[in-house]
Amino acid sequence: MKSExxxxxxxxxxxxxxxxxxxxxxxxxxxxxxxKAEKLKKKQxxxxxxxxxxxxxxxxxxxxxxxxxxxxxGFYFVLPWIIGMVLFFIIPLINSLRYSFANVxxxxxxxxxxxxxxxxxxxxxxxxxxxxxxxxGAVGDFFTSMPIxxxxxxxxxxxxxxxxxxxTLFRGxxxxxxIVATGVVMMHLTDPFGGFGAxxxxxxxxxxxxxxAVGTSGGMDFTELLNSxxxxxxxxxxxxxxxxxxxxxxxxxxxPVVLFIAGLQTIPAQxxxxxxxxxxxxxxxxxxxxxxxxxxxxxxVIIFTLIELLTQTSNPxxxxxxxLINNTEYGISSAMLWVFFAIIGAIIGIVIFIxxxxxxxxxx
Numbered sequence: 001m002k003s004e005x006x007x008x009x010x011x012x013x014x015x016x017x018x019x020x021x022x023x024x025x026x027x028x029x030x031x032x033x034x035x036k037a038e039k040l041k042k043k044q045x046x047x048x049x050x051x052x053x054x055x056x057x058x059x060x061x062x063x064x065x066x067x068x069x070x071x072x073x074g075f076y077f078v079l080p081w082i083i084g085m086v087l088f089f090i091i092p093l094i095n096s097l098r099y100s101f102a103n104v105x106x107x108x109x110x111x112x113x114x115x116x117x118x119x120x121x122x123x124x125x126x127x128x129x130x131x132x133x134x135x136x137g138a139v140g141d142f143f144t145s146m147p148i149x150x151x152x153x154x155x156x157x158x159x160x161x162x163x164x165x166x167x168t169l170f171r172g173x174x175x176x177x178x179i180v181a182t183g184v185v186m187m188h189l190t191d192p193f194g195g196f197g198a199x200x201x202x203x204x205x206x207x208x209x210x211x212x213a214v215g216t217s218g219g220m221d222f223t224e225l226l227n228s229x230x231x232x233x234x235x236x237x238x239x240x241x242x243x244x245x246x247x248x249x250x251x252x253x254x255x256p257v258v259l260f261i262a263g264l265q266t267i268p269a270q271x272x273x274x275x276x277x278x279x280x281x282x283x284x285x286x287x288x289x290x291x292x293x294x295x296x297x298x299x300x301v302i303i304f305t306l307i308e309l310l311t312q313t314s315n316p317x318x319x320x321x322x323x324l325i326n327n328t329e330y331g332i333s334s335a336m337l338w339v340f341f342a343i344i345g346a347i348i349g350i351v352i353f354i355x356x357x358x359x360x361x362x363x364x
Contacts, residue, residue, distance in 0.1 A: 095111075096338070099113070100121070101335075104328075120331050120335035121335050123332065134319075134320055138310065138317050139310075146306060150298075157256075157264060158264070160257065174254070256304065263293075263296075264294060266293070267290065267293045271289050275289060295363045306344070306347065307344070317340050
């Protein structure tokens, strides 16, 4: 019985098996379908398989749906900012670069340019003694101030990020002066004639110009205040320099502290719990957990501090350029600012390269 059943099965399979002609025909149809699909793919049209069904192409752009239309909302939201940036930043920046290669003569309704090539740049480095001195002074002050600002900001951020009662209040008290110390507000607080003179009126023994705002950075000069105390000249000069530096440093640390706090709050608490189980000290936690975890934040703070220190109005190069602008010497002032801009860009590039090679790769 079994042998008969096997024979029946074999005969059925032989009857259902395709013939050689059918196999060749199917292979030929498949080859034509592939060739057709390749041609349609090159023409970026819809491709079909051997059964005539559409082959979906993920690279084909589909008709925009609701979600794709919503993605344009963000673009519409920043469009006013983009227009403002083009009109009030990019176009003036291009014009400034043009002015640096020409003598600019203000005319009614436009600026007349008399092209002189690199003459202004040669003048700055060969004939203008003040520019080289101011440039070296600005860069030198930056390299001495930036490490102090970054270190102090990190220490303050670690303190304000720790758990203690009233830390939110202390954060607000620390950061409010940074918000208040804008140019207009600071002018009203320190100007005894045109403004309220609130700071000046704190003490009746202080002269009218005891406090003077230094640009928009919020810095103050305490020389007049100390002179009113009738201290010896050497002590007054030393105290004035020390207090002013401390005040300016703390004032500059406002935004870096906020950035550091934001970075510290992203560190998982489990890392510190595991380190305590392993018996790590606070010093080891800082070097092996905290600092590597805020590596990107530290780079952001360094770049922000660098730009802030090199572009504040107390910078001697900026002051010299503004003085030339007030004298309508737009060509030389533009060349001066572009040289300073190139130096700032070079310093930022070097700092990012060194920091990435020595720190970020090691912490990864």
